[in-house]
Amino acid sequence: MLQVGLTHFLIVSAILFSLGIYGIVTRKNAVMVLMGIELVLNSANINFIAFSKFGNFGLSGQVIALFVIILAAAEAAIALAIVLNIYKTFSNVNVDEIDHLKE
Amino acid sequence: MSESLLINICVVILILPLVGFTTVVLLGKRIPKLYLLEVAILGIALLLSIIVAYAKLSDYNAKDIVASFTWITMGNAPSPGAISIDLGFKIDNITVLMLFVVNLISFLVHVFSIEYMRGDRLYTRYFAYLGIFTFSMLGIVLTHNLLMMYIFWELVGLSSYLLIGFWYEKKSASDAAKKAFIVNRIGDIGMFAGILILFTQYKTFTFDIIYQQIASGNLPFGSNAWLTAAGILIFMGAVGKSAQFPLHVWLPDAMEGPTPVSALIHAATMVAAGVYLVVRIFVMLTADAMLVIAVVGAFTSLVAATIALTQNDIKKVLAYSTVSQLGYMVMSLGVGAYAFAFFHLVTHAFFKACLFLGSGSVIHSMHHEQDIRNMGGLKKKMPVTYYTFLISTLAISGVPLFSGFLSKDGILAGTLAFGKLTGHWLIPIIGFTVAGLTAFYMFRVVILTFHGEPRDHHKFDHAHESPFVMAMPLVVLAALSIFIWYTPNPINANAGWVISNWIKTPTQVVPNETRFDFMKTNSEEAPASTSLHGEKAEIHGEVVNSVEYTETMHWAHYPAMFLSLAVAGLGILIAFMFYQWKKLNADKLAEKIKPLYNFSLNKWFLDELYDMTAIAGTLSLSSILAWFDNKIVDGIVNGSATVTRFASRMSGWFDTFVVDGFVNFTAFFSGFVGLSFRRLQTGKVQTYIVFVIFAIIILLMFFKPF
Numbered sequence: 133m134l135q136v137g138l139t140h141f142l143i144v145s146a147i148l149f150s151l152g153i154y155g156i157v158t159r160k161n162a163v164m165v166l167m168g169i170e171l172v173l174n175s176a177n178i179n180f181i182a183f184s185k186f187g188n189f190g191l192s193g194q195v196i197a198l199f200v201i202i203l204a205a206a207e208a209a210i211a212l213a214i215v216l217n218i219y220k221t222f223s224n225v226n227v228d229e230i231d232h233l234k235e
Numbered sequence: 236m237s238e239s240l241l242i243n244i245c246v247v248i249l250i251l252p253l254v255g256f257t258t259v260v261l262l263g264k265r266i267p268k269l270y271l272l273e274v275a276i277l278g279i280a281l282l283l284s285i286i287v288a289y290a291k292l293s294d295y296n297a298k299d300i301v302a303s304f305t306w307i308t309m310g311n312a313p314s315p316g317a318i319s320i321d322l323g324f325k326i327d328n329i330t331v332l333m334l335f336v337v338n339l340i341s342f343l344v345h346v347f348s349i350e351y352m353r354g355d356r357l358y359t360r361y362f363a364y365l366g367i368f369t370f371s372m373l374g375i376v377l378t379h380n381l382l383m384m385y386i387f388w389e390l391v392g393l394s395s396y397l398l399i400g401f402w403y404e405k406k407s408a409s410d411a412a413k414k415a416f417i418v419n420r421i422g423d424i425g426m427f428a429g430i431l432i433l434f435t436q437y438k439t440f441t442f443d444i445i446y447q448q449i450a451s452g453n454l455p456f457g458s459n460a461w462l463t464a465a466g467i468l469i470f471m472g473a474v475g476k477s478a479q480f481p482l483h484v485w486l487p488d489a490m491e492g493p494t495p496v497s498a499l500i501h502a503a504t505m506v507a508a509g510v511y512l513v514v515r516i517f518v519m520l521t522a523d524a525m526l527v528i529a530v531v532g533a534f535t536s537l538v539a540a541t542i543a544l545t546q547n548d549i550k551k552v553l554a555y556s557t558v559s560q561l562g563y564m565v566m567s568l569g570v571g572a573y574a575f576a577f578f579h580l581v582t583h584a585f586f587k588a589c590l591f592l593g594s595g596s597v598i599h600s601m602h603h604e605q606d607i608r609n610m611g612g613l614k615k616k617m618p619v620t621y622y623t624f625l626i627s628t629l630a631i632s633g634v635p636l637f638s639g640f641l642s643k644d645g646i647l648a649g650t651l652a653f654g655k656l657t658g659h660w661l662i663p664i665i666g667f668t669v670a671g672l673t674a675f676y677m678f679r680v681v682i683l684t685f686h687g688e689p690r691d692h693h694k695f696d697h698a699h700e701s702p703f704v705m706a707m708p709l710v711v712l713a714a715l716s717i718f719i720w721y722t723p724n725p726i727n728a729n730a731g732w733v734i735s736n737w738i739k740t741p742t743q744v745v746p747n748e749t750r751f752d753f754m755k756t757n758s759e760e761a762p763a764s765t766s767l768h769g770e771k772a773e774i775h776g777e778v779v780n781s782v783e784y785t786e787t788m789h790w791a792h793y794p795a796m797f798l799s800l801a802v803a804g805l806g807i808l809i810a811f812m813f814y815q816w817k818k819l820n821a822d823k824l825a826e827k828i829k830p831l832y833n834f835s836l837n838k839w840f841l842d843e844l845y846d847m848t849a850i851a852g853t854l855s856l857s858s859i860l861a862w863f864d865n866k867i868v869d870g871i872v873n874g875s876a877t878v879t880r881f882a883s884r885m886s887g888w889f890d891t892f893v894v895d896g897f898v899n900f901t902a903f904f905s906g907f908v909g910l911s912f913r914r915l916q917t918g919k920v921q922t923y924i925v926f927v928i929f930a931i932i933i934l935l936m937f938f939k940p941f
Contacts, residue, residue, distance in 0.1 A: 153924070153928060156921065156924060157921045157924050157925050157928075158921070165921075227919075227920065227921065228919060228921075
C-alpha cells in the first residue's frame with residue numbers, strides 16, 4: 133500500500149511552484165501574474181505544512197502557513213488595487229507595456 | 236628688606252626700560268610726547284637701583300642673592316644624562332654697583348638728549364632705542380648664567396647697532412653701524428665657542444655651578460688646556476664688545492652716532508660689558524689665560540693712547556681714550572687686580588660719560604663742529620661745560636683728589652706688583668707710559684677746545700652755554716668724579732669703602748698648578764670644592780690673596796703712586812708747553828717725525844690693514860665663490876635642466892602612445908563588451924525571472940546541496 137509521505141507532498145509542492153513560475157513568466161496579463169504568485173505562495177505553504185507534519189518542528193510550520201495565507205490575502209488585495217489603478221491610468225494591464233519607468 | 240623683595244625690585248628695574256621701549260615704539264607716532272615717559276621710567280629705575288644698592292650693601296654685604304627658575308628641561312631632570320637650563324638673577328655687590336652706574340648714566344643721557352636731539356626727525360624713536368639698550372645692559376648685569384649673558388649680550392649688540400646707525404641716511408653712520416655689528420660678531424663667535432666648551436662639560440650655564448665643578452677638579456675634557464681655552468674664548472667676546480686690540484676698530488667709527496649715545500654706550504656702559512664679563516669669569520681664568528688678557532689689555536691701551544695723540548676730532552680722541560682705558564681695565568684683570576679693574580670701570584664710566592656729554596655740549600653749541608682745530612676760547616662762553624670737562628679730564632689723567640687717580644693708581648700698583656712677582660715688567664712699563672700719554676692728549680683736547688683764542692670766529696660767536704637739561708648731567712657726573720664718593724683718603728683707595736668693603740677679589744677656582752704663584756691657596760686653607768651651594772655664594776666675598784701678594788701690593792702702592800703722579804704731571808706739562816704756552820711747536824715736531832706722526836694719525840694703518848687682509852680676503856673669497864656659483868653650480872643646474880627636459884620629452888612620447896593607447900584600448904574594449912551584454916537587458920521582469928530561475932537551477936546542479 134502506497135504510503136503518502138513527505139516526498140509526495142514535496143512533489144505536489146514543486147509542481148505547483150513550477151506552474152506558478154510558469155504563469156508568472158509567460159502571462160502578459162497582470163492579474164494572471166498575480167495568480168501565479170498565489171500558486172508559488174501556496175506551494176510554499178504545502179512545504180511548510182509537510183515539514184511540520186513529518187519533521188520534528190512542532191506546530192510552527194502550520195502557524196507560518198497561516199501567516200502566509202493572511203499575507204497572501206493582503207498582498208492580493210493591494211496588488212489588485214494597484215492593477216486597478218494601472219488599468220485606470222493605462223487602460224491596459226499588460227505587464228510588457230507598463231514600462232513607463234523605463235527610459 | 237627681604238631677599239625676595241630685593242629680587243622683585245631687580246625684576247622691575249629690568250622690565251621697566253623694556254616697557255618704555257614697547258610703549259614708545261607702539262604709540263610714539265601718535266603721541267610724540269611719549270619720550271617723557273621713557274625719561275620718567277629711567278628716573279624710577281634709577282631710584283629703585285639706588286634702593287637696591289643701599290639695601291644690598293648694608294644688609295647683605297657679604298652675601299650673594301641668587302634667584303633662578305628652570306627654563307627648559309631635557310630628559311628626566313634628576314637623572315644623569317638630563318639637562319636643565321636655569322634662568323635667574325645673581326645679585327652681588329658688583330651687580331648692584333653696576334645697576335646704579337648703568338641706570339644713573341642712562342638717566343642722565345636721557346635727560347641730556349631731550350635738548351641735544353630736539354628737532355630730530357625720529358626724536359621719539361631715539362628714546363625707544365635708548366630704552367631697549369638700557370634693558371639689554373641691565374640684563375647682562377643681573378644674569379647669573381652664561382646663556383642669559385649671551386642673549387643680552389647680543390641684544391646690546393643690536394641696540395648699539397640701531398643707535399650708531401641712528402642717522403642712517405648718512406653713509407658713514409650706516410657703515411659704522413655695520414662695522415660695529417660685524418666686528419662684534421667676530422668676538423662673539425669666540426665667546427659662543429667658550430660657552431659651549433663649558434656647557435658640554437658641565438651641562439649647565441650657571442656661573443656658580445660651573446665654578447663649583449671646576450673647583451672640585453672637574454675640568455673641561457679633563458685638561459687644563461681646555462680650561463685656558465674656554466677662558467680665552469669667552470674673553471674674545473669681551474675683546475669685541477670692550478673694543479680690545481685687534482677688534483677695537485669699530486669703536487672710533489661708532490662715534491658717528493649721536494653724541495649722547497657715545498656717552499652712554501661707547502664710553503660708560505656697553506663697552507664696560509666686556510670688562511664686566513671678564514669680572515664674572517675671573518675665578519675660572521688660568522694663569523695662561525690671565526697673561527693673554529693682561530697682554531691684550533696692555534697692548535690695546537698703548538695702541539689707542541698713541542693714536543689718540545694726533546686725532547683732531549674731539550669725539551675720536553675721546554673714543555681712543557675710551558679704548559685705552561678699557562685696555563687698562565682688562566690689563567688690570569689680567570694681572571689679578573680684580574677690585575681695581577671694577578673700580579676703574581665705575582669711575583671711568585662717570586668721568587668718561589661726563590667728557591662725552593661735555594663734548595656733546597660743545598658740538599651742540601658749535602653747530603656740529605667736531606674738529607678741535609676750529610675751536611678754542613670756549614672757556615668764556617661755556618663755563619659750566621668747561622669746568623665739568625676739566626674735572627673729568629683731571630680725573631682721567633690721574634690727578635689726586637679725583638676718582639680716576641684712585642682707580643688708576645690701584646691698577647698701576649697691581650701691574651707693578653705683577654711685574655715684580657712674575658717678571659713681566661713690560662706690562663707695568665706700558666701702564667705708566669699710557670698714563671703719561673693719557674694726561675697729554677686729554678689736556679691737548681682741553682687746551683685746544685677751551686683755552687686760547689677762538690680760531691673759527693664765526694662759529695665762536697654763535698656758541699652759547701648749554702641749557703639746564705644739558706648742564707645738569709654734566710654737573711652730576713663731574714661731581715661723581717671727585718674722590719669723596721669713594722674714599723675718605725684722597726690718595727689711598729684701600730681706605731675707601733669701595734675697595735675695602737664692597738669689592739673683594741674672589742678665590743680662583745682653577746687647579747692650583749695652573750694659577751700664578753701668588754694666587755695659589757695655601758694647602759691648610761679649606762679647598763673651595765668642599766663647600767656646598769649655600770656656602771658657595773660666600774666664595775665671592777673671600778679675600779684670598781696670599782701674604783706674598785698682599786705685601787707686594789703694599790710695596791707697590793707708593794712707587795706706583797709717585798710714578799703715576801710723575802708721568803701724569805709730565806704729560807700735562809708737555810701738553811701745556813705745546814698748546815698753551817707755545818714753547819714747543821707741535822707742527823714742527825710732527826714734521827720732524829713725519830712717519831711716526833702719520834702712523835698715529837692713520838690709526839696704525841689698522842683699518843687699511845684690515846681692508847687689505849680681512850676685507851680684501853673676504854671679497855676675493857666671495858668672488859671665487861661667485862665664480863664657482865656661476866660656472867659650476869649653475870652649470871650643474873642648467874645641465875640637469877637639459878637632462879630633465881629630454882627625459883620629459885621621452886616620457887611625454889611614452890605617455891601619448893603607450894599609456895594613452897592602453898587607456899583607449901581599455902575604453903574601447905569596455906564599450907564593446909557593454910554593447911554585447913546590453914541585449915540581455917530587456918527591461919521585462921518576466922525575462923529576468925526566467926534568468927533567475929535558470930541561474931538557481933544551474934547553481935543547484937553545481938553545488939548539489941542535497
